[in-house]
Amino acid sequence: MSNVLIISGHPDLQQSTANRTILDELKKALPNAEIRDLGALYPNYQFDIEAEQAALLKADVIVWQFPIHWYHLPAILQKWLSDVFTFGFAYGTATQLAGKKLILSCTTGGAEEAYQHGGAQNYTIEELSNGHKQTANLCGLEFGGIVHSGSMLYIPNFNSEDDLKAVQTKAVKHAERVMALIK
Template identity: 50%
Template sequence: MKNVLIVSGHPELNTSIANQTILSEVAQALPEAEIRRLDTLYPDYKFDIAAEQAALLKADVIVFQFPFSWYSMPGLMKLWLDQVFLHGFSHGSKGKLGGKKLILSFTTGAPVAAYQKDGVMKHTIDDYIPQFETTATLCGLDFQEPIYTNGISYTARNDEATINAQRELAKDHAARLIANIKAVAA
């Protein structure tokens, strides 16, 4: 299998049910994959740019794992992107990431019904994807079909049955992500 890098952008992964479960399942199924938890590596949000760029250069497949936050990635991951994906490294005439596969893997708190033209958000999830696809295009990354799961809200964790249901949704998400990683890394 090719080198797989998973960048976890959850700002407080220890409080997560879904993202924590997804990463645990992936780590078990793909022990050779490198998982970089931004929240534990950089609790002060001061990134080691050289280390992050080295991890990206080594990877053939890059996965961004995060909870959908304000219709994008969380602030921690956005700051990481701003500081690590520099001109001359990630893009531009001397960009070094071209040809690597990029997989978005994320969860949303709101249910799928909210992400409909006639739903609360007035947009589908697909309407929010172009910004990520444009970033991939700029960097020469091969953008893969995103993997996401709706309806995993931290505000809905008020009983054990709900928590278990979220874990099961996360395990299903992880299985889809693992299959996708294996397919693109073959």
């Protein structure tokens, strides 16, 4: 099995049933994978650049696990990307990440059907991910695909227990699809 690094870009993972369940399932399936919860490690968004770059260098497969915020990465994951994927490390004079695989694993509160032409969001997840694909291209990363699951919003004391079970079930299936891309 390849060295797998999973970057959790949820700013507060304890508040996310979907992302937390996905990560728990990936942890069970990949006990040797390194999971870096950015929200827990860096609540002030001040990253240890050397530690983050070292983790990336050890990895063969990199998974970004995140909820889509305003059609993009959550702020903590965007800042991590800006701070860690530096010139001379990730692109430019050196592309030290070249040849590694990047997989996007994302969730939305909105339904999957909303992410299509004519749908409520008017664009597909693939189209909204073009910037991430270009980031992979610039850095010499192999783009390994996108796993997206919609309707992944559960709000305690608002949604029902059936809603919770539905999100958890979808999250388990989501993790299985991520595993298929990793292997």
